[in-house]
Structures are given as C-alpha cells and as structure tokens.
Amino acid sequence: MKxxxxxxxxxxxxxxxxxxxxxxxxFQRFLQNKMAFVGLIVLSIIVLLTVASPWLTTHNPExxxxxxxxxxxxxxxxxxxxxxxxxxxxxxVTGGRVSLVVGFCTMFFTVVIGITFGSIAxxxxxxxxxxxxxxxxxxxxxxxxVFVLFLISIFEKTTVPLxxxxxxxxxxxxxxxxxxxxxxxxxxxxxxxxxxxxxxKNFRIIFRHMMxxxxxxxxVNATLxxxxxxxxEAALSFLGFGIPDPTPAWGGMLNDGMDYTVMxxxxxxxxxxxxxxxxxxxxxxxIGDGLRDAFDTKSTRR
Numbered sequence: 001m002k003x004x005x006x007x008x009x010x011x012x013x014x015x016x017x018x019x020x021x022x023x024x025x026x027f028q029r030f031l032q033n034k035m036a037f038v039g040l041i042v043l044s045i046i047v048l049l050t051v052a053s054p055w056l057t058t059h060n061p062e063x064x065x066x067x068x069x070x071x072x073x074x075x076x077x078x079x080x081x082x083x084x085x086x087x088x089x090x091x092x093v094t095g096g097r098v099s100l101v102v103g104f105c106t107m108f109f110t111v112v113i114g115i116t117f118g119s120i121a122x123x124x125x126x127x128x129x130x131x132x133x134x135x136x137x138x139x140x141x142x143x144x145x146v147f148v149l150f151l152i153s154i155f156e157k158t159t160v161p162l163x164x165x166x167x168x169x170x171x172x173x174x175x176x177x178x179x180x181x182x183x184x185x186x187x188x189x190x191x192x193x194x195x196x197x198x199x200x201k202n203f204r205i206i207f208r209h210m211m212x213x214x215x216x217x218x219x220v221n222a223t224l225x226x227x228x229x230x231x232x233e234a235a236l237s238f239l240g241f242g243i244p245d246p247t248p249a250w251g252g253m254l255n256d257g258m259d260y261t262v263m264x265x266x267x268x269x270x271x272x273x274x275x276x277x278x279x280x281x282x283x284x285x286x287i288g289d290g291l292r293d294a295f296d297t298k299s300t301r302r
Contacts, residue, residue: 026216029294036290039283046280050096059087061094062246073268080268082256084245091248092272098242098249099280102163103230109168110175110229111222117172118179119206119214123187133180140173148232152241160243163236167229178221182214216295220288227284234277250277 030036049056058078059065065085073080079088121132151166152158186192187210195205236242237251238258245252250273257263257270 026291026294030290033290033293035286036293039286039290042279043283043287046096046276046283047100049093050100053093053097056093057087057090059090061087061090061248064246070266072266079272080266082253082269083262086246086248088253088269088272091253092250092276095248095250095253095273096276096280098160098247099230099233099251099277101160102167102233103226103284105164106167106171106229107222107226109164110171110225111218113168113172114175115179115211115218118176119183119211121176122180122183123202123206123210125184125187129180133177136173136176139170140177142170144170148236149241152236158241158243163233163243167232171225171229175218175221175225179214179218182217183210186210186213216291220292220295223284223288223291227281227288230277230284231281 058076063086065081065087067085068077068081069085070083071077071081077087077089079092081087117132117136121129121136147170148166151169152162155162183206192205192209195209200209233242233249234251234254237249238254240255242251243249253273254270254277257274262269
C-alpha cells in the first residue's frame, strides 16, 4: 500500500515538473540570486518614491526662493537648498522622473529598432544582411557622444523627447548585432525549416517561432541598456547638455558639484543625487546580471 502511494506521489511530482515552463524555472533561479533580488527591491523603492513624488515633496521643485539660498539641511529643508534657492529634497525626489523616463523610453525604442533590423538581417541573410550590417557598422563606428551633442545643439532647448530620440538613434547598433547573431543561428533550426516547409509566412516565422527563443538574451541586454542610458543622461546633464532648469534632474543637480566651493563646503547639494544615481544604476545592473544567470543556460554562475 505504501509503495503504491509513493509511486503515485512520484508520478504527481513528475507531472508538476513537466508543467513548469523554462520561464518559470528562470524566474525561480532569479529569485535565488541575492544580489539581483536586493537590486529589484532597491529599484522598486526608488521608482515608488519617484512616482509618489507629488505627495512627498515639501516645496515646489521648480520654484526658486532667493531668500533661502545655500541653506544647510534643516527641519524646513530636509537636504538644504542650492545657490538658486531650490529645495534639494523636493528636486531629488522629483528628479528621478527624468532619469527613469529617459532610461526606460530610450531602452524601449532602442530594442524595437534593434529587433527590427537584427531579425530581418539575420533571418534573410545574403544581400539584405550585408546591406543592413554595413549601415549598422557605420552607425556603430560613428562617434556616439559627438552625434548626440550635434542633435541636441541644433535645437534651442533640450527636452525629454529630444534627448530620448538622440540617444535611441545612436544606441541601436549594438542591439541589432546581438539580435542578428541570435537569428543567424536560429534560422538553421529544424522547427524553422519545418515552418517554412508548411508555407508559413516570414513575418509569422520571425515573431511566432523564432522570437520566443531569442527573447531571454534580448531582455537581459535591454536591462543593462537601461542602466547605461541613465548613466549617459546623468553625464550629459552634468556637462550641461541635459534637461535645463527649472526641470529637476539628478545629473543637473550633480552639475552644481563642479564648483569647488560647493564640492568641499556644501556636499548636501550634490552627494544625494550622486548616491541615487549610483544606487539606481547598480540595482539595474544587478537585476541584469541576475536575469543573465537565470535565463542563460550556458552560464556557469548559479
């Protein structure tokens, strides 16, 4: 009797194991990665603070108060004020919107362009692949920062849509080459050849049969790309080419630290923004590493 019960339990467990999808197994491995899990929690907190910023701010982040310039942290101004009289705490909480929106939207459009170009080039090959890759190589070897600064400089004012457009138009080649390499290997698989043999259209084969098998490395690349775009936006704002005042941005707040007096005597004006940028980028990188280890079957790190 006990033997039959044990056999029944084993069969039941085997059925449950068979129903676990590769995505579910990857998600379970991701949750077991402590650094990735911590990164997910930290990023979630930062996103929630940014989304809830209208209810968390104590002052108007875009309103200057010339009577309250360069004040140290106090009960009225939690993180003090800057040389223009802006409340640093309010701008810090609100400034994450620009960085996160630019990072996410740039990543999204970059991935869309990269998937489109890479999948077409990798699937069709031949002259189509050669032509598209030569154009991709041209964009890849073009000075990235010079092109971004050129696009931004021809307009009177840098806006969030303009910054997203400039970054997306210069960031897609790397994703394109990644997707192309994946599709070049996938198009020789038996299930792709079978789909062609039964008369499936190219569009259906690419997005119904091949894309699900390529989505894991694309998601990992997109995650790391978002962290890179946040860093680039902060760097551009730090150099004075980002979103101008009065719109708050973390990179723009770091720009105040270029002044020697501010850097040495008024650290409350630039350290909080720097800390949040570091935490955000590190969190996204940890999440990206966790996704790579979870979904890359060839990865040796577990």
